[in-house]
Amino acid sequence: MTLDKLWPFEVDLSSLDTGSITNILTDIEQHLPLMETEDDVSELLKVKELFEKELMVAHRLH
Numbered sequence: 001m002t003l004d005k006l007w008p009f010e011v012d013l014s015s016l017d018t019g020s021i022t023n024i025l026t027d028i029e030q031h032l033p034l035m036e037t038e039d040d041v042s043e044l045l046k047v048k049e050l051f052e053k054e055l056m057v058a059h060r061l062h
Contacts, residue, residue, distance in 0.1 A: 013054040021051050 013021070028048045035041045 011050070013051065016054070018055065021055055025051050 016024075025048060028044060028051070032041060032044060035044055
């Protein structure tokens, strides 16, 4: 997986199952309102996008 400018390091999410990724996305959604700065929100949204793309790449998102 090439993340280019989306993430500061390469991470392989292919070993995660759909349920795990969905749980992580739920956790991210719950933590978004707790972020103190716009930069924090922006970084967390990048993480969310990373996991959403993994679901789409694996054809696990309906």
